[in-house]
Amino acid sequence: MSARSGKTARRKATPTARPRRRLWWSRLSDEELLDLRLCDLGLRIDGSPVERPLRRLYAELERRGIGFKPHYWIAQEWFSPDGVPGIAIPFYLLHPRLKRLERRFMEEVEGGNADSLMRILRHEAGHAVDTAYRLRRRKAWRETFGPASRRYPRHYRPRPGSKRFVQHLDSWYAQSHPTEDFAETFAVWLGPKARWRRQYAGWPALRKLDYVDRTMQELCGRRPLVRARHHVEPIKIARRTLRQHYAAMVRHYRSDDVEKIDQILRRVFTARRTRAGQVRASRFLRENAPRLRRRVAERLGASEYLVQEMLDHLTERSRRLRLLVRGEKRKALRRVERLLVALTRKARTGVGPWIAL
Numbered sequence: 001m002s003a004r005s006g007k008t009a010r011r012k013a014t015p016t017a018r019p020r021r022r023l024w025w026s027r028l029s030d031e032e033l034l035d036l037r038l039c040d041l042g043l044r045i046d047g048s049p050v051e052r053p054l055r056r057l058y059a060e061l062e063r064r065g066i067g068f069k070p071h072y073w074i075a076q077e078w079f080s081p082d083g084v085p086g087i088a089i090p091f092y093l094l095h096p097r098l099k100r101l102e103r104r105f106m107e108e109v110e111g112g113n114a115d116s117l118m119r120i121l122r123h124e125a126g127h128a129v130d131t132a133y134r135l136r137r138r139k140a141w142r143e144t145f146g147p148a149s150r151r152y153p154r155h156y157r158p159r160p161g162s163k164r165f166v167q168h169l170d171s172w173y174a175q176s177h178p179t180e181d182f183a184e185t186f187a188v189w190l191g192p193k194a195r196w197r198r199q200y201a202g203w204p205a206l207r208k209l210d211y212v213d214r215t216m217q218e219l220c221g222r223r224p225l226v227r228a229r230h231h232v233e234p235i236k237i238a239r240r241t242l243r244q245h246y247a248a249m250v251r252h253y254r255s256d257d258v259e260k261i262d263q264i265l266r267r268v269f270t271a272r273r274t275r276a277g278q279v280r281a282s283r284f285l286r287e288n289a290p291r292l293r294r295r296v297a298e299r300l301g302a303s304e305y306l307v308q309e310m311l312d313h314l315t316e317r318s319r320r321l322r323l324l325v326r327g328e329k330r331k332a333l334r335r336v337e338r339l340l341v342a343l344t345r346k347a348r349t350g351v352g353p354w355i356a357l
Helices: 030-034 051-063 096-106 114-132 139-145 170-175 178-189 193-199 205-219 242-254 258-268 281-287 289-300 304-320 329-349
Strands: 071-075 086-090
Touching (some): 030 242, 051 114, 086 114, 096 242, 114 178, 139 178, 139 205, 170 178, 258 304, 304 329
Parallel strands (some): 071 086
């Protein structure tokens, strides 16, 4: 992710335990909570559920001889920005009430349990170490993982059986980009050495783990080259409401290829009026929304709320394109259902090929 300007702030090197605060908004209904601005939530890491995992991360780095400790701050999502060797931690992890809201809208909570939280922290720490010591500029780094300048894909098609990459986060994330390959390899390396040597014995990925092992030994006792302590897009300056935040998140994950969706919609429906009394596609979708929502939710095990968001998008695009129902309504309904399944699946996973209708 590209670094963007953020207000500089300092944070203690090691988090200290403090009693948890009772936040006044925790008893609000969802609708009332959604109208609060992110900057008004009054969140802090001290005393939150992520405080202890951060201490554990620091202890793991120290045990491995890494004196560098990435700083951290509260943001809207997980990331470690280019040029800033730190970790942005999503706000929803800091309170159970916000976790429930995140799950309602996004279907999952990234880092929502102790195991997944530590996995992501180790991964983001890998990005921070890469930035702090400018490792990606090294010839050996590029020969091992590939050029960091490679264009970041909007989607990637992983090879589940490949042994050239470690397996740490879901969706074979190491295969998405060289910088992610390094971060995933670093995260695995940070665990017990005997475990990863045994687990990846005979895999080409072991060469990458050995590279990280040698490089980290070389960096023992060295000060980082990049010591910026910026907080990029911190939650305390975010003026949007929770409602606006989730509306934007759902839009982003449900449709990152509008042209492709429009192309398929034009095949499902038509822009030409061929007979009197043709029904508008947007009206057709609204009338069949309950049935489509229920069937797709049951088929995918998704929430009806998420499916309805996808359906609303198709309805709006059909209205803007002035599409009409052509042919038999039953066939049109089946085609719409297939498109809705594909769109919902992509919104949930971020991967997967488009269907051909």
